[in-house]
Structure formats: C-alpha cells, structure tokens
Amino acid sequence: MAEPLTFIPTRAAASARLAEFLPIAGRYAADRNFVRPGHPNISRLSPSIQKRLLLEEEVIDAARARWPFEAVEKFVQEVYWRTYWKGWLEQRPEAWSRWVEAVPRLRDALSAEQRSTLEAVLAGRTGIAGFDAWAQELVETGYLHNHARMWFASLWIFTLKLPWELGAAFFYKHLLDGDVASNTLSWRWVAGLQTPGKTYLARADNIAHYTEGRHVPDAARLATQPFPITEEPLPKVPAWSEDQTAAVDVQGRVGLWLHPEDLAVERGEFAGLNFESINASWPSGIATAAGWSPKVAQWTRAALEDGALRAAKHFGADVIASETPVLGSTMVEWAQARKLSVVVAYRPFVGPWLPEALDVEAALAKAGFTLHWRRRAWDATLFPHATRGYFPFWERIRSAG
Incomplete structure (x- = not known):
C-alpha cells in the first residue's frame, strides 16, 4: 500500500525529498508516465520548486552530479519546462489577464446541462473511470501526476464540454504547485490554443496502460475528435528586466x-x-x-x-x-x-x-x-529565449551545455 501523499512546506523537507529521489532519477524517462499510487516513480518536487524552497539549478545540478546527463536528460527537461512557461507568459501576460476575466463570465454563462456536468465533476460522480478519482485526489492532496492532469484536462474540455478556463481555475484552486504560467498554459495546450491546431485527446487505452489497469474508461464515453477553440492573437511584449543603469545603495539601512x-x-x-x-x-x-x-x-x-x-x-x-x-x-x-x-x-x-x-x-x-x-540570473538569462516552442528553447540550453 502506498504511503499517504504529503507535502511539507519547508526547504529541509524539500531537500530530503530531493535526496530520496536522486537514486531513481536515472529511471525517470522510462517510468515518468506511469500514474501509480503515491507517485513513487517521480520527484514530487513541484510544490517546492514553484515556491522556490528549492531552486531549479539546485535540482538540476544534484541530478547531473548523481547521473550521466543522458540518464537524466528527460528529468532536466521537465525542470526547464517551468522556466519556459514562465518566460513565455512574461512576454504574453494577456494570456493570464484574459483568463482572469473569463472565469467568472464563463461560470455565469454555463447552460443548465453544463452546470449539471460541473456539479458532477466537483462531486466526483461523472462515472468516468479515473476522472472522478483524480478529482478527489486533487482536492484531498493538492497534487496530481502530470499525466493525469493531461487526461483530466482533455476529458474536461472534449468529453464533458466544459470551458477550459474553468478547468484551469479548478486546478489552480487546489494545486499546491499551482503555478500561473504552467497551469494556464498547459490547459491552453490541451485545448489547442498554445500550439494552434494541436490538441491533446485522452484515450481509454492510454489511460488503462499508464495506470496499469487501475482505471479502464469505457472508450465509448470518451471524445474521439477534438473541436476547434480559437482566440484573438496574443500581443507579445518584452519580459520585464532590471534597469542595469540604476544605481542602488545597498550599504545603508x-x-x-x-x-x-x-x-x-x-x-x-x-x-x-x-x-x-x-x-x-x-x-x-x-x-x-x-x-x-x-x-x-x-x-x-x-x-x-x-x-x-x-x-x-x-x-x-x-x-x-x-x-x-x-x-x-x-x-x-x-x-x-x-x-x-x-x-x-x-x-x-x-x-x-x-x-x-x-x-x-x-x-x-x-x-x-x-x-x-x-530578477534572478536564471530567469533573466532564460526568459528571453522562451519566444517560440519549447524545443527550440531546450536545444539552445542543451547546446550551451
């Protein structure tokens, strides 16, 4: 039986969790997509990294000191994803302000059928295998495996036909690692907005495989085709940066x-x-x-x-x-x-x-x-490169060593 999932909000606890994870970090690429009780196969460090109880570079340096880069490259990539999302949103802040405006408006505009569906979601009684369990886990623990988050978002949007903005709000309300950039932009990605035209559709066989048979949805209940969601283009602005010419007296009080x-x-x-x-x-x-x-x-x-x-x-x-x-x-x-x-x-x-x-x-x-x-040197150096997709961003980092 898996131990209860707990997250202690201290740097000491985060450091201990990192030390516990490092011996298996080299298996992360092979094991990361499996959603297992208690999530022993992943780092579970995201709440601590989001609050910067641990710094991104500390986590990456520890993994690379323990393993050859090739063994932990996928884990290192995942740490950089958070930086990429933040840098991308700093240059397109309207993605956040639009979401903030949309949540109450869309909640008020739900049809009677959608309200009934939303009530079933929040009560954990949709009857979709896995989905109700993930909703309960999120509320009870403040955490979900990333693969479960993707499935959940896809089912919310394309099967249950609820606005993605309200799903992002549900996650942001309950996630201990709730990060404005990672959460908002990940929901946009599933919906087909982040990479226009590219959606993520949850499949029953994929859920069954990666939950190792614990959740086997009825494929007939799941959407088989996404539907288009569109928006006006987001304006791009320079990410905030320090005024390097401003002299600051740090010798006084x-x-x-x-x-x-x-x-x-x-x-x-x-x-x-x-x-x-x-x-x-x-x-x-x-x-x-x-x-x-x-x-x-x-x-x-x-x-x-x-x-x-x-x-x-x-x-x-x-x-x-x-x-x-x-x-x-x-x-x-x-x-x-x-x-x-x-x-x-x-x-x-x-x-x-x-x-x-x-x-x-x-x-x-x-x-x-x-x-x-x-602004930390980590952010100031990396944010300007989050201009396109993640993989050009990653290749720039990888080529720099």
Missing part, C-alpha cells in the same frame, strides 16, 4: 520584502547583502483574489514562514510577518519604523502576487522609499 514566489533568498543575488529588517507579511485578501483553497493558502503561508525563518537566521535580521488587509500600508509603516533607505525584492511574476507588488511599490514611492526589484 536596507530592507528585504519576502514573498512566496521566491523563498530561497539566502542563495543567489541577495546572499551577501546586509539587511536591517525583513518583511514577510501576508495580505489577508490574497487567497480570495487568487482563488486558492484554504489548503493552498495555508501551505503557501507556511512556506513563507519557513522562508522567513531561514532568511532571519542567514542575514541576522529581524522579521515582520503579520497578516494585513493592506500590504502597501504595512510596508510603509515598516520602512518608516526601521528608517530604511531602500527596500529590495525579487519581482513577482505575472499572476496574483504582481498586483500586490505594484501596489507596494506605489505606496512606498508615495512615502519617499525606493523599492528596487531584482
């Missing part, structure tokens, strides 16, 4: 804003700085605005607390970690009380933390404080 999109600040660009104080406050409205379940909100906040404890120890600085209805006001009060000269932070990506960040920036500026954004 510097404050650090810590948020859940990058929780390993003791590693990387900030590691050698001296911080007067760290602010890891939690905006009380973020979970509702983002559409997270209580489980996701609690896990995210616990990860933030772990990041704050590690940062406090590394930098020898005090930490403010209160809950606040208006993050900008709290940040201003903190900067004033600590007599800070500047605040620094990694800039959040497209998604629910970015509006919070821009509000904080505006509030600090109004009070006379500068918020200096940074």
Whole structure:
C-alpha cells in the first residue's frame, strides 16, 4: 500500500525529498508516465520548486552530479519546462489577464446541462473511470501526476464540454504547485490554443496502460475528435528586466520584502547583502483574489514562514510577518519604523502576487522609499529565449551545455 501523499512546506523537507529521489532519477524517462499510487516513480518536487524552497539549478545540478546527463536528460527537461512557461507568459501576460476575466463570465454563462456536468465533476460522480478519482485526489492532496492532469484536462474540455478556463481555475484552486504560467498554459495546450491546431485527446487505452489497469474508461464515453477553440492573437511584449543603469545603495539601512514566489533568498543575488529588517507579511485578501483553497493558502503561508525563518537566521535580521488587509500600508509603516533607505525584492511574476507588488511599490514611492526589484540570473538569462516552442528553447540550453 502506498504511503499517504504529503507535502511539507519547508526547504529541509524539500531537500530530503530531493535526496530520496536522486537514486531513481536515472529511471525517470522510462517510468515518468506511469500514474501509480503515491507517485513513487517521480520527484514530487513541484510544490517546492514553484515556491522556490528549492531552486531549479539546485535540482538540476544534484541530478547531473548523481547521473550521466543522458540518464537524466528527460528529468532536466521537465525542470526547464517551468522556466519556459514562465518566460513565455512574461512576454504574453494577456494570456493570464484574459483568463482572469473569463472565469467568472464563463461560470455565469454555463447552460443548465453544463452546470449539471460541473456539479458532477466537483462531486466526483461523472462515472468516468479515473476522472472522478483524480478529482478527489486533487482536492484531498493538492497534487496530481502530470499525466493525469493531461487526461483530466482533455476529458474536461472534449468529453464533458466544459470551458477550459474553468478547468484551469479548478486546478489552480487546489494545486499546491499551482503555478500561473504552467497551469494556464498547459490547459491552453490541451485545448489547442498554445500550439494552434494541436490538441491533446485522452484515450481509454492510454489511460488503462499508464495506470496499469487501475482505471479502464469505457472508450465509448470518451471524445474521439477534438473541436476547434480559437482566440484573438496574443500581443507579445518584452519580459520585464532590471534597469542595469540604476544605481542602488545597498550599504545603508536596507530592507528585504519576502514573498512566496521566491523563498530561497539566502542563495543567489541577495546572499551577501546586509539587511536591517525583513518583511514577510501576508495580505489577508490574497487567497480570495487568487482563488486558492484554504489548503493552498495555508501551505503557501507556511512556506513563507519557513522562508522567513531561514532568511532571519542567514542575514541576522529581524522579521515582520503579520497578516494585513493592506500590504502597501504595512510596508510603509515598516520602512518608516526601521528608517530604511531602500527596500529590495525579487519581482513577482505575472499572476496574483504582481498586483500586490505594484501596489507596494506605489505606496512606498508615495512615502519617499525606493523599492528596487531584482530578477534572478536564471530567469533573466532564460526568459528571453522562451519566444517560440519549447524545443527550440531546450536545444539552445542543451547546446550551451
């Protein structure tokens, strides 16, 4: 019997899980598509990587140190997929804003038949083998195997004929690794929008094979042909990058804003700085605005607390970690009380933390404080190459060694 699937929101637990996975990482390519109870054949590191409790390069370096590159190339590719999705969305943020606008509108516009179908999905009673179990697993554990996510999305869109946007919202509500870019763009890919005209259609025999007979859907119930879903072309913009000409005084009284999109600040660009104080406050409205379940909100906040404890120890600085209805006001009060000269932070990506960040920036500026954004070298180097499909992106990385 598989052990209960749990995810502990700390860097220590993530590091332990990485160490546990490394001995089997060389078999990842052969085993990764099989959906087994407890998922012992895959890394299960995505919640930790999404919050950057572990950094992408740490995970890749550990795998490559343990195995020849050829043995772990597929695993390394999967880590880079998250970076690719993020870089792609940073250059096409309207894919996110369109989705945000569409979710409530499409939910209100559902037909009576679609509402009944959606109720059956959420109650786990569609009767489609596998599908109901995956819905239950997602809600109970905050996780799904990637292959199950693909099957689920395909069945949602083409068999049950529900809007893909609402399926992406269901995932984003419950996934502990819910990443704006990976989740939104993966659903778009299944629907045939991400690569126009290329859809993903779940097949009963494929599900039966890769679940090793645990789920054998009735093929007659599954869609055999996709239908076209279209949209207006997405405008492309340059990904945000640092102003390399802006001089920043990091010798004075510097404050650090810590948020859940990058929780390993003791590693990387900030590691050698001296911080007067760290602010890891939690905006009380973020979970509702983002559409997270209580489980996701609690896990995210616990990860933030772990990041704050590690940062406090590394930098020898005090930490403010209160809950606040208006993050900008709290940040201003903190900067004033600590007599800070500047605040620094990694800039959040497209998604629910970015509006919070821009509000904080505006509030600090109004009070006379500068918020200096940074972007990790990993992102700054790789995001500009996420302009076309994944494989040109990957070949550029692979050729660089």
